Amino acid sequence: MRVELRGITKCFGSLRANDNISLSVPPSTIEGVLGENGAGKSTLMKILSGFYSPDSGDILLDGKKVKIDAPADAIRQGIGMLHQDPQDFPPLKVIDDFILGKKGGLLPNRKNAARDFRELSSRFDFSIDPETYVDSLTVGERQQLEILRLLWLGARILILDEPTTGISLPQKEKLFATLKKLASEGMTILFVSHKLEDVEALCSRATVLRQGKLIGSMEPPFDTRVLVEMMFGKEVPQEPKTQLQVGTTVLSVKHIDLDGIRIQIKGVNLQVRAGEVIGLAGMEGSGQTLFLSACAGLSQPVGGSFCLDEEEKEMTGRTYHEFRKKGVAYLPAARLEQALIPGLSLTEHFILSEGMRGFFIDRKKSEELAKSRISLFNIKGKPESTVESLSGGNQQRALLALMRDPLKLILVEHPTRGLDIESTIYIWGKLKERCARGTAIVFISSDLDEILKYSDRVLVFFAGKVTPPLDANTLSVERLGRLIGGKDWDTLGTEAAHA
Amino acid sequence: MNNSALVTSIAGVLAAAAPILFAVIGETISERAGVLNLSMNGMILLSAMGSFAVALATGSVVLGFLMGAAIGALVSLIVAFASLTLLQSQVAVGFVLALLCRDLSYFLGNPIMGKVGPRISQVPIPGLERIPILGTILFRQDVMTYFSFILIVAAWFFVFRTKPGLTLRGVGERPTAAYIRGANVNRLRYLYAAIGGAIAGLAGPIYSLSIKAGWKGTISGLDGIGWIVLSITIFGGWKPFRAAFGAYLFAFLQWLGLVLQPSLPSVPSQVLQVAPFPLMILTLLFVNIGNAEWVDRSLARLPENVRRDIARVLRAMNATPPAALGAPFEKE
Numbered sequence: 001m002r003v004e005l006r007g008i009t010k011c012f013g014s015l016r017a018n019d020n021i022s023l024s025v026p027p028s029t030i031e032g033v034l035g036e037n038g039a040g041k042s043t044l045m046k047i048l049s050g051f052y053s054p055d056s057g058d059i060l061l062d063g064k065k066v067k068i069d070a071p072a073d074a075i076r077q078g079i080g081m082l083h084q085d086p087q088d089f090p091p092l093k094v095i096d097d098f099i100l101g102k103k104g105g106l107l108p109n110r111k112n113a114a115r116d117f118r119e120l121s122s123r124f125d126f127s128i129d130p131e132t133y134v135d136s137l138t139v140g141e142r143q144q145l146e147i148l149r150l151l152w153l154g155a156r157i158l159i160l161d162e163p164t165t166g167i168s169l170p171q172k173e174k175l176f177a178t179l180k181k182l183a184s185e186g187m188t189i190l191f192v193s194h195k196l197e198d199v200e201a202l203c204s205r206a207t208v209l210r211q212g213k214l215i216g217s218m219e220p221p222f223d224t225r226v227l228v229e230m231m232f233g234k235e236v237p238q239e240p241k242t243q244l245q246v247g248t249t250v251l252s253v254k255h256i257d258l259d260g261i262r263i264q265i266k267g268v269n270l271q272v273r274a275g276e277v278i279g280l281a282g283m284e285g286s287g288q289t290l291f292l293s294a295c296a297g298l299s300q301p302v303g304g305s306f307c308l309d310e311e312e313k314e315m316t317g318r319t320y321h322e323f324r325k326k327g328v329a330y331l332p333a334a335r336l337e338q339a340l341i342p343g344l345s346l347t348e349h350f351i352l353s354e355g356m357r358g359f360f361i362d363r364k365k366s367e368e369l370a371k372s373r374i375s376l377f378n379i380k381g382k383p384e385s386t387v388e389s390l391s392g393g394n395q396q397r398a399l400l401a402l403m404r405d406p407l408k409l410i411l412v413e414h415p416t417r418g419l420d421i422e423s424t425i426y427i428w429g430k431l432k433e434r435c436a437r438g439t440a441i442v443f444i445s446s447d448l449d450e451i452l453k454y455s456d457r458v459l460v461f462f463a464g465k466v467t468p469p470l471d472a473n474t475l476s477v478e479r480l481g482r483l484i485g486g487k488d489w490d491t492l493g494t495e496a497a498h499a
Numbered sequence: 500m501n502n503s504a505l506v507t508s509i510a511g512v513l514a515a516a517a518p519i520l521f522a523v524i525g526e527t528i529s530e531r532a533g534v535l536n537l538s539m540n541g542m543i544l545l546s547a548m549g550s551f552a553v554a555l556a557t558g559s560v561v562l563g564f565l566m567g568a569a570i571g572a573l574v575s576l577i578v579a580f581a582s583l584t585l586l587q588s589q590v591a592v593g594f595v596l597a598l599l600c601r602d603l604s605y606f607l608g609n610p611i612m613g614k615v616g617p618r619i620s621q622v623p624i625p626g627l628e629r630i631p632i633l634g635t636i637l638f639r640q641d642v643m644t645y646f647s648f649i650l651i652v653a654a655w656f657f658v659f660r661t662k663p664g665l666t667l668r669g670v671g672e673r674p675t676a677a678y679i680r681g682a683n684v685n686r687l688r689y690l691y692a693a694i695g696g697a698i699a700g701l702a703g704p705i706y707s708l709s710i711k712a713g714w715k716g717t718i719s720g721l722d723g724i725g726w727i728v729l730s731i732t733i734f735g736g737w738k739p740f741r742a743a744f745g746a747y748l749f750a751f752l753q754w755l756g757l758v759l760q761p762s763l764p765s766v767p768s769q770v771l772q773v774a775p776f777p778l779m780i781l782t783l784l785f786v787n788i789g790n791a792e793w794v795d796r797s798l799a800r801l802p803e804n805v806r807r808d809i810a811r812v813l814r815a816m817n818a819t820p821p822a823a824l825g826a827p828f829e830k831e
């Protein structure tokens with residue numbers, strides 16, 4: 001089905017999220033919609049899927065004007081959207097989640113639904129058990145579930161909003177294969193992303209949005225330099241990798257055994273030295289988060305021990321509060337839910353994190369502090385802006401600005417998830433600045449390039465197994481990808497980097 | 500105590516639990532949709548008074564029960580309107596309504612205080628009532644107690660086995676996702692708040708037209724029931740069968756208080772009367788103890804095999820509320 005958007009405009013207050021956008025996508029096409037965060041991609045897609053109503057403009061399907069006022073209308077027209085954050089129901093069983101929203105009948109026909117689910121799964125080579133619970137799936141599997149569900153509802157136009165953030169490499173490959181197959185069967189696909197390499201690998205055309213306006217389109221072969229220029233209006237400089245200057249040990253992990261709800265890890269050994277960066281790679285849910293949170297006292301090990309500072313301070317069984325006092329900081333992936341306090345302004349965050357003395361708040365002083373940090377960390381926002389009003393990239397900058405100085409060890413989950421290239425480079429610039437002053441960093445990422453580019457050593461997690469630390473300089477993307485997918489593990493014993 | 504007295508007592512506990520059951524199931528349905536109706540305590544009093552007044556005036560218990568359901572639905576719709584349309588706090592509105600409805604029922608009920616009016620009586624089911632023991636326990640009850648048995652199964656079936664029930668769970672869990680799948684979130688919330696309110700509103704007439712027939716104002720002994728209903732809803736983990744267990748447990752504890760009274764003359768009677776309330780709260784604490792971090796920490800010190808078993812039991816007992824309970828739905 002041909003999708004046409006004509007003169008779509010949508011404002012939120014004074015912000016023009018979409019400014020007179022016109023776009024036409026023929027069937028059997030995978031259209032890449034590129035742009036940095038806040039460019040208006042998601043808004044445009046949410047208009048097409050009925051989540052928002054446009055202020056002006058029309059939507060045409062196969063040349064016919066259609067009225068889409070609510071998601072229910074879009075579903076009826078065969079438009080299905082996979083949201084960036086999978087819109088499913090974690091406490092439900094997969095099969096119930098699959099059925100929820102399907103029209104017709106008082107009683108669900110579980111048997112038929114399960115049969116259809118299995119048929120669809122096998123068509124795309126997915127393996128999800130319909131009787132498990134949604135919250136036990138990885139982000140990638142939840143996407144697969146959503147795609148199957150949308151197909152089952154009869155979607156002929158599929159919108160995917162940033163589907164490659166938060167899924168592993170094998171899952172990404174599977175997703176791309178699925179999309180190509182669907183497009184070859186006549187599906188119209190809109191693929192929203194800020195990742196150039198994904199769009200280049202997958203799409204039959206790329207359209208770029210910037211600040212709510214449509215900048216232009218490009219067909220393959222794609223010229224990365226031109227696309228970057230279209231996205232940012234300028235070329236973004238890439239920083240070269242600096243030579244590692246390691247110092248004394250800041251954290252030693254000895255024979256740590258961990259026991260999570262769904263995963264067990266046994267016997268991890270690691271020495272983290274001042275100034276180095278350690279990347280934790282693996283499919284989502286392979287144990288990285290469990291391990292990282294244990295390094296900060298946020299979850300307790302079943303066996304083994306943690307020591308800070310050349311084995312002087314035994315920290316096993318201590319709380320995060322005590323780790324924090326010793327100079328450890330933890331940045332969770334859920335920035336707004338776990339790291340910041342929605343409803344409080346930037347100034348108020350700085351007041352809280354600085355722990356200013358006295359009973360009364362020194363308005364003037366705290367405002368000055370906020371102003372200086374905002375300019376120092378290049379945050380797009382005012383001292384009185386609430387944190388939830390900031391974009392993801394600016395929230396992450398604010399988190400960096402809130403961290404105490406100096407620190408011994410920074411533990412980060414997905415430091416650049418959902419961020420655009422510019423913010424990514426900025427965030428890593430700030431993190432590396434800290435390294436140069438002797439802070440060690442341990443981070444989780446599902447982005448292989450990020451792992452290889454910024455780490456000095458890498459630990460790969462697979463189903464609770466952990467590799468010895470591997471030297472990032474000699475590790476190739478292919479090999480890392482194979483390890484993440486559970487291959488080549490038998491060859492590891494001999495070539496572990498000096499731990 | 501001999502056998503037949505025990506059997507009669509069990510039958511009595513089942514009947515005494517019926518109004519609590521209606522209220523708990525009604526609240527469970529409303530909360531499943533995301534609407535927290537804190538006005539329960541006042542609502543039960545007002546519907547007890549109102550339904551007795553109607554039954555007294557018309558001589559019809561059926562109209563009385565309808566009045567009870569109508570009052571329940573109306574009060575719930577006020578909470579729903581204030582929270583869903585006016586975006587006010589469900590807790591604040593519900594709490595104020597709880598107080599308002601209580602005082603209103605005392606004030607408006609003055610003219611009918613102590614009067615004798617119609618009531619429903621036991622309707623033994625022919626044949627079945629003659630089954631030894633079970634017949635007395637289950638089949639020599641009044642109509643509403645029979646309905647209370649059916650209600651448990653019907654509510655469970657609706658919530659966990661039907662499509663609308665599935666959508667109901669989705670709306671209370673993740674309204675945005677439900678909206679994306681085509682559900683009209685606020686309309687459904689109004690609907691289930693009204694249905695839940697109507698079911699809970701039947702608790703009032705079950706008291707005033709059956710168990711504690713008549714209206715006795717402040718000495719009706721109904722004040723406080725609504726609050727325990729709210730805690731049994733949590734105890735029940737928003738699941739009908741577990742909620743029913745909670746209702747029966749509470750009714751049993753109340754009965755126990757009455758029975759123990761004569762054999763413990765040294766204990767003031769007030770102690771045994773209020774004992775079920777703190778006991779219920781203790782049970783609640785015990786049920787949800789698995790959520791606490793200190794429990795995790797102390798469990799970490801136990802040997803692995805023991806710890807795993809305890810953790811499994813705690814996790815099974817643990818109940819999580821509908822994630823969007825009390826939160827208004829807005830599109831980002």
